[in-house]
Amino acid sequence: MTDKILVTRSSMPEIEEYIEEIKDIWDTHWLTNMGSKHKRLQKELEDFLGVEQVELFTNGHMALELCLQAMNLPKNSEVITTPFTFASTTHAIVRNGLEPVFCDINADNYTIDTSKIEELITDNTSAIMPVHVYGNICNIEEIERIAKKYGLKVIYDAAHAFHVSYKGQGIGSFGDVSCFSFHATKVFHCIEGGAACFKDKDFGIELYRLKNFGIRGPEIIDGVGANAKLNEFCAAMGLCNLRHIDEEIAKRKKVVERYHLHLTGIDGLQLNPVQADVTPNYAYYPVIFMEKAFGASRNEVFDALEAKNIGARKYFYPLTNSFDCFHGKYNPNLTPTALHISKRVLTLPLYSDLAMEDVDKICEIILECRK
Ligand code: T4K
Numbered sequence: 001m002t003d004k005i006l007v008t009r010s011s012m013p014e015i016e017e018y019i020e021e022i023k024d025i026w027d028t029h030w031l032t033n034m035g036s037k038h039k040r041l042q043k044e045l046e047d048f049l050g051v052e053q054v055e056l057f058t059n060g061h062m063a064l065e066l067c068l069q070a071m072n073l074p075k076n077s078e079v080i081t082t083p084f085t086f087a088s089t090t091h092a093i094v095r096n097g098l099e100p101v102f103c104d105i106n107a108d109n110y111t112i113d114t115s116k117i118e119e120l121i122t123d124n125t126s127a128i129m130p131v132h133v134y135g136n137i138c139n140i141e142e143i144e145r146i147a148k149k150y151g152l153k154v155i156y157d158a159a160h161a162f163h164v165s166y167k168g169q170g171i172g173s174f175g176d177v178s179c180f181s182f183h184a185t186k187v188f189h190c191i192e193g194g195a196a197c198f199k200d201k202d203f204g205i206e207l208y209r210l211k212n213f214g215i216r217g218p219e220i221i222d223g224v225g226a227n228a229k230l231n232e233f234c235a236a237m238g239l240c241n242l243r244h245i246d247e248e249i250a251k252r253k254k255v256v257e258r259y260h261l262h263l264t265g266i267d268g269l270q271l272n273p274v275q276a277d278v279t280p281n282y283a284y285y286p287v288i289f290m291e292k293a294f295g296a297s298r299n300e301v302f303d304a305l306e307a308k309n310i311g312a313r314k315y316f317y318p319l320t321n322s323f324d325c326f327h328g329k330y331n332p333n334l335t336p337t338a339l340h341i342s343k344r345v346l347t348l349p350l351y352s353d354l355a356m357e358d359v360d361k362i363c364e365i366i367l368e369c370r371k
Helices: 015-022 036-049 060-070 087-094 140-150 201-211 232-243 245-263 298-307 336-342 356-368
Strands: 053-057 078-081 099-102 125-129 153-157 177-181 194-198 215-217 269-271 285-289 345-348
Touching: 015 232, 036 053, 036 232, 053 060, 053 201, 060 087, 060 125, 060 153, 060 177, 060 194, 060 201, 078 087, 087 099, 087 125, 125 140, 140 153, 194 201, 232 245, 245 269, 245 285, 245 356, 285 298, 298 345, 298 356
Parallel strands: 078 099, 078 125, 125 153, 153 177
Antiparallel strands: 053 194, 177 194, 269 285, 285 345
């Protein structure tokens, strides 16, 4: 094992709690295919997130990919999204035979710049796929207005936003569908897992078929589906972690406050904003380093931390619209704010049991980088 402090560390329930939760699997021998733990987690999440319906998946990516597929959008139609995100968002669009159209982001909260969406809409636009990046919430009202005006579907990538609420309403309840990631690195996790939240019953039926080979009944397979089912061991981890989620977020809040204590008001540093009407989940701690004003570049800080065995991450660099796999098809200069931010951002280590002394040490190393 390494003593390195990494960007995050999976939270774990007590081993006894997990063993207790999985014990009955040895009686039932029911390991996957929508077993009792899957059903329980689904119901508990619907209540907890305050959403009408939840469908569970093997991971957040398959939730996004299959939600797009279930929408049956016209082939080659355009989906407006942002490039300042994890590969998954863009790849879900491309793997559906759809065309991503990249909108720039806001310089202060890194979510889609809604003032730039309408100019990107064409006759071929079918949907908007905004990202609540770092758990920062997009301009939901404006996205709703635009979607309504142009008849577009809205699929929120809410991978980072578990248990965030906006004006008291669970974030999963916005858009046609919102997708969460329950990956090991997330505030709430199932080892691997994901969920889609939505209201439309028929959409739910289609999603269920798509995650289970298109099977409608034992002798009726009337769709071409994938296999994206959440297994019972992952669901059991989710059931355990859900019991501790408030404590998990409270501990993360303390770590964030400690970072703030050291880094607030330092010239050349931009910290994650506090958003009005939003109850945050403290998922990530991104810092933007303005080289001139701060006295060191993002890369210099990254290297200095690495040298001291601290693994910060450049989430999200490079932008998805400059990935090698797209062979220069998209022009990142058309999203200048995203480009600017991606060259300057560093997400600092953040997890619930990160020691305060470690936060102090990380900040000390960062501040010592100033020339
Ligand atoms: N949309 C967005 C906006 C997303 O950010 C993501 C995923 C998705 C969609 C898709 O959701 P999933 O299909 O993944 O459910 C990590 C995560 O794997 C990924 O889930 C996440 N976003 C992304 C932002 O971060 P990597 O390649 O940076 O992971 P890795 O293996 O370098 O892990 C990061 C750190 O986490 C490690 O340094 C240590 C810690 N860690 C990692 C693992 C795997 C643990 O403590 N335990 C673990 O088991 O992508």
